[in-house]
Amino acid sequence: MTGRRVIRVQKDVLAKNEEKAAGNRSRFSAASVSVLNFVSSPGAGKTSLLVKTIDGLRGRARIGVIEGDQETDNDARRIAATGALVTQINTASACHLDASMVDKALDEMSLDGLDMLFIENVGNLVCPASYDLGEDMKVVVMSVTEGDDKPVKYPKMFRACSVMVISKIDLLPHVDFSVARAIENARLTNPDIEVFELSAKTGEGLESWRDYLMSRAR
């Protein structure tokens, strides 16, 4: 986008979003629900991670999910198969979820009895970085097939996130990806970022990820 007028409007949009996000945050806090906003490139494995996380926390935490996609409810159906409560948001042409979409989704799903809410954002390493949804933290999922330089190429996103999950580590033998360099690049951008390495497919690393989530629950 170019031109001063557009930039001002963009600021208005973000200011409005902040307001709505504050409203969401109050609702989450009143319901004592921990909220994680999952962001990534398309196809990094967010949905598979959520499915395995929900399965593994069965009996320990009640989890709800808001699914964001441009089109389809494919991911929502995969989540629903776990038995978790799920609401789909289709953003059509929009490239990110905003706080007002989440606010509307919350009108359709009860937070009563939930311990955690996972929000799966549209697959996009750029735009969702700018939109606070009222979450406690953003979690970026980066698969080992994407290259270990992503944190320095998309720094705004990695700065916005409290946690980086390195996913699909079962593929490490087949790709040119250095976990050490990925972590170094992430910490160059965001020195405080927490890192987990896991494979939703083999289950490796999932236990410490789930323990971390439980330690962060309200």
Next chain:
Amino acid sequence: MTGRRVIRVQKDVLAKNEEKAAGNRSRFSAASVSVLNFVSSPGAGKTSLLVKTIDGLRGRARIGVIEGDQETDNDARRIAATGALVTQINTASACHLDASMVDKALDEMSLDGLDMLFIENVGNLVCPASYDLGEDMKVVVMSVTEGDDKPVKYPKMFRACSVMVISKIDLLPHVDFSVARAIENARLTNPDIEVFELSAKTGEGLESWRDYLMSRAR
């Protein structure tokens, strides 16, 4: 984005972009250069594909590259190592290249003597779909690690593209990805889309991709 005012401004932005794109198109046409706009998720392998394409067409076509990234010139340095002419655009917070950025890049690079210009867009399956840069066609690169449902989840992008390159096919034995289903999903969205399957790593499929490019050169 929400609100009528914002949508109107967005339309202004796109109208302005169309104008600039038409200007770029005239420059490309006057110089008899074929221009491809490469789009994908972050980490789908656009740069590796371009490097291998340039190497394989050495002596057959003179190729220039415009590299778009939020930050870093990592990709431009990889392209420069092939000997091709390359210009880097850093978009900072912007999630896509627009025609005016390309126009500025063209002021710094001569099209004289080039047969093809490759524009590598910011890794993003959403926003670059809306921005014409003056190219002859958009090419979407989708790696087999991203899942075969991407064309139906990001339909606007797959409709905007003339070609889909399925990349990293060397990883097929290790992932749950059906090439047939990916093609079916792409053609549901865009019946005319041309499809190439290849691996920049092993070289499989590169020859027919390069032949296609040569057949499309002006």
